[in-house]
Amino acid sequence: MNAVSKVAFIGLGAMGFPMAAHLQRSGFDTTVYNRTTSKATEWVAQHGGSMASSPRKAAINSDYVFICVGADRDVRDVVNGPSGVLEGMRAGSVLIDHTTASADLARELGQICSEKSIGFLDAPVSGGQAGAENGNLTIMCGGDAAVFHNSRSALQSYSQQCTLIGPTGSGQLTKMVNQICIAGLIQGLSEGLEFGRRSGLDLELVLETISKGAAGSWQMENRARTMTKDEFDFGFAVDWMRKDLGIVFSEATRTGSPLPITKMVDELYKKVQQRQGNRLDTSSLISLLRNYD
Amino acid sequence: MNAVSKVAFIGLGAMGFPMAAHLQRSGFDTTVYNRTTSKATEWVAQHGGSMASSPRKAAINSDYVFICVGADRDVRDVVNGPSGVLEGMRAGSVLIDHTTASADLARELGQICSEKSIGFLDAPVSGGQAGAENGNLTIMCGGDAAVFHNSRSALQSYSQQCTLIGPTGSGQLTKMVNQICIAGLIQGLSEGLEFGRRSGLDLELVLETISKGAAGSWQMENRARTMTKDEFDFGFAVDWMRKDLGIVFSEATRTGSPLPITKMVDELYKKVQQRQGNRLDTSSLISLLRNYD
Numbered sequence: 001m002n003a004v005s006k007v008a009f010i011g012l013g014a015m016g017f018p019m020a021a022h023l024q025r026s027g028f029d030t031t032v033y034n035r036t037t038s039k040a041t042e043w044v045a046q047h048g049g050s051m052a053s054s055p056r057k058a059a060i061n062s063d064y065v066f067i068c069v070g071a072d073r074d075v076r077d078v079v080n081g082p083s084g085v086l087e088g089m090r091a092g093s094v095l096i097d098h099t100t101a102s103a104d105l106a107r108e109l110g111q112i113c114s115e116k117s118i119g120f121l122d123a124p125v126s127g128g129q130a131g132a133e134n135g136n137l138t139i140m141c142g143g144d145a146a147v148f149h150n151s152r153s154a155l156q157s158y159s160q161q162c163t164l165i166g167p168t169g170s171g172q173l174t175k176m177v178n179q180i181c182i183a184g185l186i187q188g189l190s191e192g193l194e195f196g197r198r199s200g201l202d203l204e205l206v207l208e209t210i211s212k213g214a215a216g217s218w219q220m221e222n223r224a225r226t227m228t229k230d231e232f233d234f235g236f237a238v239d240w241m242r243k244d245l246g247i248v249f250s251e252a253t254r255t256g257s258p259l260p261i262t263k264m265v266d267e268l269y270k271k272v273q274q275r276q277g278n279r280l281d282t283s284s285l286i287s288l289l290r291n292y293d
Numbered sequence: 294m295n296a297v298s299k300v301a302f303i304g305l306g307a308m309g310f311p312m313a314a315h316l317q318r319s320g321f322d323t324t325v326y327n328r329t330t331s332k333a334t335e336w337v338a339q340h341g342g343s344m345a346s347s348p349r350k351a352a353i354n355s356d357y358v359f360i361c362v363g364a365d366r367d368v369r370d371v372v373n374g375p376s377g378v379l380e381g382m383r384a385g386s387v388l389i390d391h392t393t394a395s396a397d398l399a400r401e402l403g404q405i406c407s408e409k410s411i412g413f414l415d416a417p418v419s420g421g422q423a424g425a426e427n428g429n430l431t432i433m434c435g436g437d438a439a440v441f442h443n444s445r446s447a448l449q450s451y452s453q454q455c456t457l458i459g460p461t462g463s464g465q466l467t468k469m470v471n472q473i474c475i476a477g478l479i480q481g482l483s484e485g486l487e488f489g490r491r492s493g494l495d496l497e498l499v500l501e502t503i504s505k506g507a508a509g510s511w512q513m514e515n516r517a518r519t520m521t522k523d524e525f526d527f528g529f530a531v532d533w534m535r536k537d538l539g540i541v542f543s544e545a546t547r548t549g550s551p552l553p554i555t556k557m558v559d560e561l562y563k564k565v566q567q568r569q570g571n572r573l574d575t576s577s578l579i580s581l582l583r584n585y586d
């Protein structure tokens with residue numbers, strides 16, 4: 001490894017843009033690529049570093065290549081083919097995918113990388129845009145222990161917690177567990193808050209009273225007050241949640257995992273999309289209960 | 294008020310037994326009544342104080358009368374009729390009902406007490422048997438502000454948080470919000486954990502990684518590890534949860550509150566009862582997912 005590691009970051013969305021900035025600020029010589037070029041231009045103007053005209057070119061001579069794009073298909077687009085990162089990466093370097101994607105994709109990439117003596121980690125994150133900006137994301141990793149330890153100093157530039165869960169795919173599967181827990185939790189919280197509103201309770205007092213007890217949750221602490229004010233124009237969008245739940249259901253079919261309320265909540269998210277569009281925060285589930293049918 | 298207040302405590306179950314002991318230990322001259330006399334004998338042997346042969350006799354000359362029994366019918370049994378507490382209570386004293394019961398019962402008792410110039414608080418608790426034993430329950434009160442403030446020093450002998458939410462019935466309605474939030478939360482957590490188990494994940498590592506983030510909850514911190522070990526022989530029993538949800542559904546009919554997943558979870562609890570009996574902790578929902586149909 002050189003004194004200054006050269007890294008590539010592919011995908012400058014709401015998450016990737018600040019994550020790549022943390023790498024550059026932590027002393028990694030960072031080259032970025034983004035499908036919409038103007039974002040990459042803006043990133044270089046703000047943070048220095050370099051930009052490349054293809055994923056392959058960004059990856060050339062990089063010790064680590066990070067990907068943070070939308071979904072399985074987007075990952076394949078920037079990894080494979082003549083302009084994909086694998087064409088540029090050298091043996092001994094490491095590919096790290098931060099996209100929330102399927103465990104099958106992780107296994108597929110792990111296999112391809114292995115054949116080229118490239119390390120691979122599936123490494124989806126949680127903590128949202130605020131976590132990416134403040135550098136305190138949680139990263140759930142799947143892959144080889146040596147590759148993980150070798151990658152930690154780079155990952156720590158934007159995470160407060162970074163854990164190797166198990167073999168390739170385990171990061172994605174852990175993120176799925178996370179999303180399943182959140183779905184039921186938000187709907188339960190929504191039903192409780194709407195019941196309380198219709199009963200004429202002072203919800204601020206109710207939340208102060210119950211939030212430290214057995215009903216308490218991160219969602220209650222961080223979303224209940226905006227939910228009671230019908231404020232949903234921020235946070236983690238419903239369409240991303242439905243994309244993640246789609247991955248969950250594919251995987252659940254494979255393992256036979258029963259998900260009765262998670263499936264019901266997905267149907268409710270579909271209704272939110274139909275009535276109010278795709279961009280509202282996941283806490284917007286409560287809006288359906290105002291006029292439920 | 295006398296230098297030493299005289300109080301009565303009706304109902305020495307898993308909650309009432311230690312709650313009454315905290316009152317006696319805090320300097321309240323406590324007289325207990327319990328339907329099964331042996332419990333009252335045991336309580337006096339352990340804690341001093343007195344026992345009475347009827348709710349009415351316990352209530353005579355008491356400044357405060359506390360009730361902590363099973364359900365609406367049990368409350369009516371100890372309040373009304375010739376041997377009920379109302380026959381013994383004097384004007385200016387206060388009746389406090391810790392039973393998780395309907396808001397209608399609270400309003401009915403509030404009205405009856407008001408006619409006799411007796412103060413009334415509906416005051417269901419959360420925190421479970423451990424909270425009752427350690428004296429750190431949360432108490433959600435409905436009633437008159439002056440009565441509430443007058444009662445605080447007694448209530449503080451077994452609570453760490455005691456809040457007046459609003460008029461009579463508000464304590465019960467707040468407890469219902471609490472139970473609704475818990476129902477969806479536990480089922481979401483169950484589906485997440487079972488999905489993770491079937492995917493072969495190390496659930497201890499998964500929980501360490503996700504429990505501080507957006508999926509985090511009291512239930513994840515305090516129940517997930519026993520859930521993964523199929524340990525449910527403790528805590529808050531399924532039959533009590535179903536009793537509470539029954540109250541929730543009655544109230545929801547009155548206000549038109551939609552509770553789609555809460556209703557689904559109640560059906561799942563019913564299955565737990567049919568397959569495994571009534572006494573398991575509410576976290577036993579996950580046991581259904583092992584062999585789901």
